[in-house]
Each structure stands twice: as structure tokens, then as C-alpha cells.
Amino acid sequence: MRYALLQGTLVALAAALLTAALPGSTPTRTVITGRVADATDDRPLAGARIELRGTRHATSSDADGRFRLTIPTDTRTGRQAVLVASLLGYEDQTVRVDLDADSIRVDIFLRPTSLRLEEMVVTGQRHAADAAAAAKLHAVPFSPTIESLPPPPAHHRPRPDWNTEAYDLIHENQFLAVATNPLSTFSIDVDRASYSNVRRFILRGERPPRDAVRIEEMINYFPYDYPEPRAGEPFSITTESSSAPWRPHHRLVRIGIQSPRVDLEDLPPGNFVFLLDVSGSMNSPDKLPLVKRALRLLVNELRPQDRVAIVVYAGAAGLALPSTPGDRKTEILDAIERLEAGGSTAGGAGLRLAYEVARKNHIAGGNNRVILATDGDFNVGVSSDSEMVRLVEERRREGTFLTVLGFGTGNLKDSKLEKIADYGNGNYAYVDDLLEARKVLVEEFGGTLLTVAKDVKLQVEFNPARVAAYRLIGYENRLLAAEDFNDDTKDAGELGAGHAVTALYEIIPIGVETDVEIRGVDSLRYSTPGRPSATSRGEELAYVKIRYKAPDADESRLLERPILDRGSEMSRDFTFAAAVAGFGMLLRDSPHRGALTLDDVVALAREGRGEDPEGYRGEFIRLVERFRPLAEDAQISATGR
Numbered sequence: 193m194r195y196a197l198l199q200g201t202l203v204a205l206a207a208a209l210l211t212a213a214l215p216g217s218t219p220t221r222t223v224i225t226g227r228v229a230d231a232t233d234d235r236p237l238a239g240a241r242i243e244l245r246g247t248r249h250a251t252s253s254d255a256d257g258r259f260r261l262t263i264p265t266d267t268r269t270g271r272q273a274v275l276v277a278s279l280l281g282y283e284d285q286t287v288r289v290d291l292d293a294d295s296i297r298v299d300i301f302l303r304p305t306s307l308r309l310e311e312m313v314v315t316g317q318r319h320a321a322d323a324a325a326a327a328k329l330h331a332v333p334f335s336p337t338i339e340s341l342p343p344p345p346a347h348h349r350p351r352p353d354w355n356t357e358a359y360d361l362i363h364e365n366q367f368l369a370v371a372t373n374p375l376s377t378f379s380i381d382v383d384r385a386s387y388s389n390v391r392r393f394i395l396r397g398e399r400p401p402r403d404a405v406r407i408e409e410m411i412n413y414f415p416y417d418y419p420e421p422r423a424g425e426p427f428s429i430t431t432e433s434s435s436a437p438w439r440p441h442h443r444l445v446r447i448g449i450q451s452p453r454v455d456l457e458d459l460p461p462g463n464f465v466f467l468l469d470v471s472g473s474m475n476s477p478d479k480l481p482l483v484k485r486a487l488r489l490l491v492n493e494l495r496p497q498d499r500v501a502i503v504v505y506a507g508a509a510g511l512a513l514p515s516t517p518g519d520r521k522t523e524i525l526d527a528i529e530r531l532e533a534g535g536s537t538a539g540g541a542g543l544r545l546a547y548e549v550a551r552k553n554h555i556a557g558g559n560n561r562v563i564l565a566t567d568g569d570f571n572v573g574v575s576s577d578s579e580m581v582r583l584v585e586e587r588r589r590e591g592t593f594l595t596v597l598g599f600g601t602g603n604l605k606d607s608k609l610e611k612i613a614d615y616g617n618g619n620y621a622y623v624d625d626l627l628e629a630r631k632v633l634v635e636e637f638g639g640t641l642l643t644v645a646k647d648v649k650l651q652v653e654f655n656p657a658r659v660a661a662y663r664l665i666g667y668e669n670r671l672l673a674a675e676d677f678n679d680d681t682k683d684a685g686e687l688g689a690g691h692a693v694t695a696l697y698e699i700i701p702i703g704v705e706t707d708v709e710i711r712g713v714d715s716l717r718y719s720t721p722g723r724p725s726a727t728s729r730g731e732e733l734a735y736v737k738i739r740y741k742a743p744d745a746d747e748s749r750l751l752e753r754p755i756l757d758r759g760s761e762m763s764r765d766f767t768f769a770a771a772v773a774g775f776g777m778l779l780r781d782s783p784h785r786g787a788l789t790l791d792d793v794v795a796l797a798r799e800g801r802g803e804d805p806e807g808y809r810g811e812f813i814r815l816v817e818r819f820r821p822l823a824e825d826a827q828i829s830a831t832g833r
Contacts, residue, residue, distance in 0.1 A: 222291050224261045226298035228253040228277060232630055233489075237302060240279040245286075263291070277302060304485070304626060358568075359403040360607040362668045364782055367661040367700065369712030370654045376662065377651040377677050379670040379684035380449065380693045382639070383610065384632075385598060385622035387413035390779065392601065392624040394815055399822045400779060404606065407776035408666030411694050414772065414808055416765040418450035418692050426645045426740060427451045427687060431755045433733060434762040436698050437770050437796055438777075438786035441706065443699040445755060446766050447652070447736055451645065454638045454689040461497040462559040462641065463515070467546040468531060469566035471506040475533040478624070479600040483565045484528050486597070486629030490563075491525055493637055494518030501549045502527050505542030506534060515553040540583065547587040554591070559642050561618075565597045568605025580608065584616035585683075591744065593643055593686070594618030597632070610669075617646055617686050635806070638689030645740040647684040647748065650695065651677045654734045658757065661700040661710040662734075663784065665773050677739060680748050687740070696773055698784070699733065708784070731756045768800030768809060775816055778823070790820055 228240040236257025243250035244263060253259045263273060275287040275298065282302035289296055368376075386409035393400040421428040430448035437444070466487060474480040494500065498518035503511055513527035546562045554560055584594055594616030598609045606622075613620035619640060621632045632640055649672060654662055664671075676682040687693065700706050734755040739748040762770070775793045777785040793816050801809045 222263045222273075222294055222296060224263065224275070224289065224296045224298055226259060226300060228257045228259065228279070228300045228302060230282075231301040231303045232627055233634065234301075237279055237282070240277055240282075240300075240302065242275055242277050242300070245274040245276050275300075356569075356603045357401070357404075357601075358605045358607045359401055360610070360669060362403050362406065362780075364780065364784070365664045365666075365668055365671075367663045367698075367708055367710045369661050369710050370656045370659050372712040374654055374656065375651060375674045376654070376664055376697070377649065377672040377674050378664065378667045378695075379672055380648045380650060380687065380695075381408050381667060381670050381685055382412060382687060382691045382693055383409050383613065383620040384413040385606070385610070385620045386410055388624050388628050389598075389604075389606065389622040391815055392622070394819050394822065396601075397822070399819075402780050405776055405779045406666060406669075407773055407780070408670075408695070410776050411666065411696065411769050411772045412692070414768065414812070415806070416448060416450075416692050416694060416769070418448045418765075421450065421452050425751065426742075427751075429736065429738065429751060429753045431736065431753060432763060432766050433699075433755065433757050434760050434766065436786075437792065438774060438784075438788040439698070439706075441704050443701055443733070443757070444766075444770060445697040445699055445733060446769060447650070447695045447697075447755070448765075449648075449650075449687070449693040449738070451639075451687050451689060451691045454642065454644075456493065456495075456637065459638060459642055459689070460558045461555050462494075462499065462518075462561065463550060463553050463555045464498065464500050464559075464641070465515075465546045465550045465553075465562045466500065466502045466528075467542055467562050467564045467566075468502065468504045468512075469506075469542070469564075469569075470504045470531050470533050471569070472534050473567055473569040473603055474600070476600055476602075479567060480531065480533045482623065482626065482629070483597075483599055484531060485626055486623055486633060487528050487565070488525060489626075489630055490633040490637075491518075491521055491528070493634060494521065494524075499553060499555075500524050501553065503542055503546040503549060504531060505545075509541040509545045511545065511549065515549065540580065543580070543583055543587075547590075547592060550592045551590060560592045561595055561641055562592060562616075563595045563597065563641075564612075565599060566609070567600040567603055568598060568609045569603050580612045581615045584612050588615070588617040595640060596620045598622040614685070615683065617643065617683075619686065619688065636688075636690065639691040640688060642689045643686045643743050644689050644691075645687040646743055647680070647682070648687050648693075648738065648740040649677050649682075649684045651737045651739075652697070652734050652755070653737075654699075655732050656702075658702055658733050659699050660702050660704070661708075661712075663698045665696040665698060666776070667695065677737070680741070680746065684739075694769055696769060697734075731758065733757045762800075764800045764802040766800070767796055768802070771796035771800060772812065775812075779819075790816060790823060 228237045229235060230237055238253055238255045238257060240253040241250060242253065242259050242261055249261065249263060251259050251261045273289055273291055275289060277285045277300045279302055282304055285300055285302055287298055287300055289298055386404065386406040389404055390400045390410065418430050419428045428450045432446045434444055436442040468483060470480060496517055496519040499515045500518060501511065501515040502513035503509060513524065516523055550560055550562055594613060595618050596609050596613040598604055598606065598620065610620050623629045623632060670685065672682065732754045736753050736755055738751045741748050771793050774785065774788050774796065778788065778790065778793065794813060797809065797813045797816065804810055
């Protein structure tokens, strides 16, 4: 849907005749009716002007986006007319309509100007009224003012020839022998930042850095048709097995977890604190201007029982908006609109102030959350990863969770943002355009902003009678020691409302010849781990256990399920997840990719695409095709040909 919208809304999406003119008759007028809507979310747009080009005939859309325009015969110059639709904040849209009927229906979809960030011009002058309003920031003792520097116009801003983006090193999981390593334990991960970040690189014509590719986040970016949880359980568990597409003599196992989907009206009241980076590093069209437009989408979802405060930080931190009810949207939007970028980045001070504001406005039984929007370039005050982690760990115990939204290109501190989200009982998303903002903050509102289970850990015990070795695909930075599974003091991942988590294991069955290296230890003299049940549990490949806590609980609960090996047919969801995993391995140039090619990935993705109502899977297929010349260039460079 993303690219269908971006391309299809440049012209009118529909202009259809409802009634044909009678033979031999000439209509005395043509009545054009229709609807004007936002191309990104089909939201009706009020106040849009629709005019007949070259005439004085014009009308406006009403509160439901509907309009009616009558064109008399004497104003028609031919059998076609051109309508022009315009609205502040949107690109003008032209629509050609045939005038051989007396009644015509036209639907017009306007594209927000912010979707074309490369064409935006950010003005460097602040209106006096805005400057006066911005000066009213409520200061905290350590930060009396907020430094502001006007941004240069976007069209004068050269593409940076430097890159200080930071990613944690990933040591890819290897095959482990079941005889000596029967247990695989990890924390779940619902972050999706890696996929949108990878997409950003590919669309810019660049190969993503290897460590920017976190395969589990790419897989979990997409929705899957997992069943709803049973009554009394926080999530459902789905398992499936089949042949591995890249090594058919191996097996591939899918474990899926689905939390309950919650309607917006059923969500508990929210106490949200927007923590916004307005430092000089955010002075770019894909940063603060995009942040402001993204938050407008979220504000539109707020209810009267929700509350929002805005904390900003640059050279200092300040309260730009005290906690305000969600139905006072004009006040909230005005505070967002006044924000400008400039100064150094006192991220630690901002975090402290945001948590303090959240604490003062705490809602018992509500959704208390800090929403951080930044490029992660902290350079003043508390800035090291360890210091930031300690800060969010301290505050999460108060019941305030953290959502981190990464923005921008050139100095994205992905490693830092991922860490503070993980340790803050939160999630991390990378927002590269307004459509991604809509996905994260509107379509996945509950999953992004409401935690239904915390410290969720998964442990798989493999059956040594059926499995010689296994490899967990992805989750390298989420691995846990086996003993951590039963340790309730050990932090783990959080699961939001409507969130799904997918994990894939590649398995080498007993008796199968393989060319991969299997890691293990020498045989033990006095015992053989994992052997007691080596001849039992016929169909069981493995046994999965999941520990979790309720959001306000300190004691974990346990769910258990066997993983059965039945048949070789892959469901569409399983097939598509395998395609994404395969693409991730190709992006990482993984030694585990086998004979997999981009053609194989595309074929798998097309087979697993299914109905694809949101268009995300279709976008993935186009992204793989877009990557093809980058892969060919890399191959040529490596071979010297």
C-alpha cells in the first residue's frame, strides 16, 4: 500500500460516470459530486477547495469531505473539464472528467506535502507570535531556556558526505549440537526498526550496513494471521515445521506468539509524555519536521481520558506543554507546531524531566509512557549507553514504560536507541516517512503504546532423538543463559496489545548429512546431557516454554507447548516469514544462506503474499527487486570483474 499510495495518488484515483447522456440529447448542466480524503489514511478532508480550472466555479468540501459542483452548459468548452483540488498542507490535485453525462461522481485523494521530504523547504524565520509562545516554556531548575537555531532551507542543504551512524556488532548465531546444548533461551523482541531502516538504505541506492540488519526485526515487521489467545491467557502460541528453503535436507520451525487485539475505546487511559529532541542534529527535513507530523497523527487518536505533556531538550531541557487532556487537541498541536531545532543535545536531562512529569501525572491502572523521538545523538550530560540504561532501568520500576522513535539519516544512533528501549520496558521503531509513522502510531497504536505482558522469555528444549543441531535465526542481542529463564529478576522483552512475535529455528535432523559446522563440546565422561528422553516423544521436535509477567506483577507465569513435526507444507505466513529471513541472510552475506538467491526470495514472498490488505508484503517484494542492482554491484566488486 505504501508505494501504491505514493505513486497512485499523484493523479486522480477515480473519476467514473454514473449516468450516461441519452442519445441525441444535450445536458444543460453537469453536477459533479464526490469526496476528498487524505491519501495516506482515507481520512475525510474538510475545507478543501475544488474549482473548475479557468472559471469562477468552485466549491468546498464539508466536514465529511463531500462536495457538490454544478457546471452549466455555457461554461463547458468541450467534452472534458479539469478540476483542481487544493488544501493547505497538501499537494494540489488535478482531475480530468468527461462531461457527457449530467451526473458524475469523482473521489479525490490529496497527498500530504510532508511525504516528499526532499522537496520540503523549512523556513529559517520564526514568526513573532511563535517566538513569544516558545519563550513561555516552563523551565526546570537546571535549564532556564532552550537554545534555538533557525534551520537552513532544505533545498540548500547538501546531502552529508559523512556518516556517524552507530550499530551494535552482531555475531550471527551458529548451529549448536543438541547433545551438549539442548536448551535455547532468549528474550522476545517486538522491535521493527531494522526493517524500515534497511528500507531507507535501499531506497537511497545504498547497501545497508551488515549490523543494521537484525533479521528478527525484519520478520516481525509484518503482520501474521495467528489466532487470538484463549480466555485467561495473554497470548496464543502457534508452531509449524517444514523443509528449509535454502537447505531442503534441513528443517525449519516457526514459533508464533500473538497477544490480544484491543479496540481503541477499550484501552486504559493514557498518560503520555512526548520527549522531543530539538537539538541541532534534528535540523533536517527527515527529523524534526517529520517528528511533528508523526505526532499529529498520534494526537488525532487521543481520547478525552488520555493526557499528553511535551518535554523538549536541546542545550537544556524544558516543559513545552504541561499534561493536557486529549480532547484539547488544538493546544497540543499548537505546542508541537512551535518547536524548532537548534543547540547541543542534553538527552539525559530530557529523560529525567520526562519521567518526572510522567510520575507527577501517573494514572493508576492506566498506560503511563514516555515517547522519545530523536536521532539518538546525545552529546551533553548523561550520554553513555550505560548511564542511559541505568536511568531508564530506575524509572521503569515506577510503572512508566518507554517507546523510542528513531528518525533521520547520517548520525542515527541505532545501538543507543535500541538499548534504552529494551531496558525501559519499551519498544523501538525507526520512522523514515509519514506512512511509517501512521503504521507505528495509528495502525499499531495499541501494540506500540500499551504493554500487556512484560519480561517475556522463551525457552526451547530440543528432542535429541529427532534433532542433531539447531540454529536460532536472529535474536543475537536477545540471548539468555538457560538459568535466566526461571530468574524473575532477569529483564526481558515486552509484548504490546495486538503484537505478534515470530521466531524461526533451522534444524538438522538426526541422521542427515550436512556440510555446516556444528558447535559443541567434547563428550562428557560422567553424563550425557539431553539423553534421558532420547527415545521418547515420537513426533516432538522440541518443547517450547514461555515465561511472562503481567504489566504490574513481579512474579512470572508459565505456558508450555510441544513442537510437532508434521508434514512439509508451509502455510502462506510461514512461507513469507522464510522469505524475509532469507533476504536478511543475503543482506548480511550470511554463511548460512546456502544456495539461496534473490530470485528464490522473490518466489517465496510471492507464494506467501496472500491477501495482503495493507500492501506490506507487496512492498517487500518491490524492495527485494530494488536491491538487485546493489547486490550485483557488490558481487562485481568482490570478484574484481
